[in-house]
Amino acid sequence: MMSVETAARPVGAEATPAPLVSMPPMPASWSSLGRAFVCSARHRAGAPAFADSTGAALSYRQALIKALALGRVLERVIGPARNVGVLLPPTCAGAVTNLALTLRGRVPVNLNYTANQESVDSAVDQAQITHVLSSKRMLDRIPLRPKGQLVVLEDVAKLVGPLDKAWAASVALLIPISAMGSVLPGLKHEDLDAPATIIFTSGSTGQPKGVVLTHRNILSNARQIESHIHLTPADVVLGILPFFHSFGFTVPLWTVACIGLKGVYHTNPLDAQVIAKLTREHKATVILATPTFVRGYLKRCKKEDFSSVRLLVLGAEKLKPELAGQIREAWGIDPLEGYGCTETGPVVSVNSPYERKATDGRPVPGNRPGTVGQPMPGTTIKTIDPETGADLPPGREGIICVKGPQIMPGYLDRPDATSEVLQSGWYSTGDLGLVDPDGFLSITDRLSRFSKVxxxxxxxxxxxxxxxxxxxxxxxxxxxxxxxxxxxxxxxxxxxxxxxxxxxxxxxxxxxxxxxxxxxxxxxxxxxxxxxxxxxxxxxxxxxxxxxxxxxxxxxx
Missing domain, CATH: 3.30.300.30 (ANL, C-terminal domain)
Structure with missing residues (x-):
């Protein structure tokens, strides 16, 4: 049973700043994640969709057919389970599994395979997961054995018969998109505010909480990202962040699938040589990573490995000026620092290589080093006083609060925890920062990273x-x-x-x-x-x- 609640008391409602840029309208076909992907697959049928370091590669047509066939068989294997655990790394198989569950109206819950057994079991219990999808190769690599019934994909593949394949090909190639709801539950009862996934927080400061993200949250964030940094179908996104991470789920998986980009995956973001090889061979244009990961690439990779990259977006930790300088010198790329939270879909703000507008309408460079950029289109950011909750003027440090269509409806079955951070649509991040007069956000620290001495x-x-x-x-x-x-x-x-x-x-x-x-x-x-x-x-x-x-x-x- 999923339940989320938000508190009714407003936070500083009297002085709500307006978003710098309004969000562009979403395509009419984006009525759910599943339908957005189906439309991409039809319009980009022969274009490359996914590839990974195992050598697997799928066009959009192939990805759709495989997702349909797998979903049909899973329907027989897992029964009526609503929330389905997924214990897979970022690969073509991991992407297709998430697509298959979504098309069937299920809620994929990607489990954190780097966490301890206690945290994973807690997530399984909280989401009432009865079945967990994994692979023999994955299970051989990790010590975890989550609760619930393990369903091994290699065994499921053997259950895909000729009738399943014929059905999947017919649906993918022949049935009009408008009629697919008659055979696909995920396209029949579409509700933008229905849960699309549950992402469990890392539990770095306590037990993990389940963040419910809706179809609206993820589609909105995909549209915001597309507009803010000018993604096009020609872009190739390197996906090295795991799907259990909100960034890995929203951007390298669903933003790619909905817009019709190409996603290239690898299971370990620390494998510098493999990352370099994938970037070089697939001519990746967009890399999403953390400063820690990139520091390793700088030491082990050549400049020519990254010659195709036009956008290097870094988050999750502070980008130090020394590292930014090393990236510019070694690769000739200006790194773009961004900011987000699991609860915000996740992207809140990011620097851009393109000219932006200041709060007064003046044109300003889109990349302001030392900041995490301007907010996503349709997103509003303000800071409030940690003690009183009162709104603060631009330039004053306080708790960062965010409002926008990408904000979660709440935590899974935790109205108490939800009301602590969500009030009248404003999400209180717990991070300290300030917004400068041009609308650029700077992060100064996190409340949980303070001590009272x-x-x-x-x-x-x-x-x-x-x-x-x-x-x-x-x-x-x-x-x-x-x-x-x-x-x-x-x-x-x-x-x-x-x-x-x-x-x-x-x-x-x-x-x-x-x-x-x-x-x-x-x-x-x-x-x-x-x-x-x-x-x-x-x-x-x-x-x-x-x-x-x-x-x-x-x-x-």
Missing amino acids: AGEMVPHGVVESAINEAAGGGGDQVAVVTSLPDPKRGERLVVLHTPGLAMSPQDVARRLQSGTLPKLWIPSADDFVAVEEIPVLGSGKLDLRRLREIARERLGG
């Missing part, structure tokens, strides 16, 4: 930057900050650092003491913890929960 709020990000600069990390992140309870000061800062720390903790602390960082913000040398690597999630974000666990294990508290 002796009554003062200390931002982890600022302390991290000072430590990495003082320790000479060469642009790499060699230290991260977390916190532990402290009986005297409330909390104390703990620094986890890799062998890349170029000096001793004592020397780092002494160098910080002579700098501009407030003395209260400087961690004790005794609270530095050496680790082999900094724990990150599958999306490339810091694993905040694991950071605290390591600190507690090593230092107690």
Whole structure:
């Protein structure tokens, strides 16, 4: 049973800023994700749709036929299950499986195969999943065995008979799109506000919550992205983010499928040489990644590997100026930093290589380094006071709130958690930032990445930057900050650092003491913890929960 609720109390409703750019209308055929894909498949029949590092490749016609045949067989295998678990990496098979479930009116729930068993089982329980689709190859690679009945795709493929293939080809090639609802449940009862997927949050600060994203959310975000960065059917999108991540689900899968682009997939975003090979061979024009992933590519790949790339969009973590400079020098590409949340479909804002308009209508360059760009068309951003909830004027730092058609209706069966962050359509991100007079958004920190030390709020990000600069990390992140309870000061800062720390903790602390960082913000040398690597999630974000666990294990508290 799915239920989502939003609170009725408005947040700063008296001073609602207008979106910089109104959202272009969605095509009439975009009445659901399934119908949008079917229209792409009909209009782009022979064009390449999906390819992956296994050598698999599908045209739009082939992808539609395979999705129809698979969906027909799955209907017999999984019965009436509404929410269906998917435990597959980004591949052609993973894409077709999601398409097949959607065309059948099911809700694919892509499970996080980089999470622990407890988190995955929690997601299965919350979404009332009875069947999980996976593959033998995938199950051999991971230790997870989710709850529910495992359905192995290799076994399902053997059940696809001649009648299933003939039926799929007939529907794909002969039945008018307007009549497909008679044979496809996903096109019969279309409702833009029906759940299209459930994306579970990483659980980096607690148990994962199920974010319900609707057909309207994902289609709106696809249309916004298409308009904002000028995507065309000639674009080839490199899909290295997993489908259990909202960015991986919305952009390399559904934005590609709805607009009629080509998606190229690989299972591991850290495989720099494979990424370079795919980019070179398929002439990828758009890469969506994180700064952490790209840092690895810079070290292991050649400039010519990325000569076809026109858009390099980075998110999930702050893009440091040193790394941006290295990308420009090595590849001749201006990286575009963007921002989003699972709850926002996910894209909220992104820099653009194209000229934009300021709030007063003046033309301005679309890429403003140091910011995460202007909001998506039809999206409104404001900041509010963390204490009072009052709206703040442009240029004042506060909690970032977002309103737009891509905002989730709420968390799965969690009206309490929903009402904490969603009020009158405004989503409170929990991130701190400011909007400059031209409408560009800057992220300054996250509320969950603050510690209250002796009554003062200390931002982890600022302390991290000072430590990495003082320790000479060469642009790499060699230290991260977390916190532990402290009986005297409330909390104390703990620094986890890799062998890349170029000096001793004592020397780092002494160098910080002579700098501009407030003395209260400087961690004790005794609270530095050496680790082999900094724990990150599958999306490339810091694993905040694991950071605290390591600190507690090593230092107690």
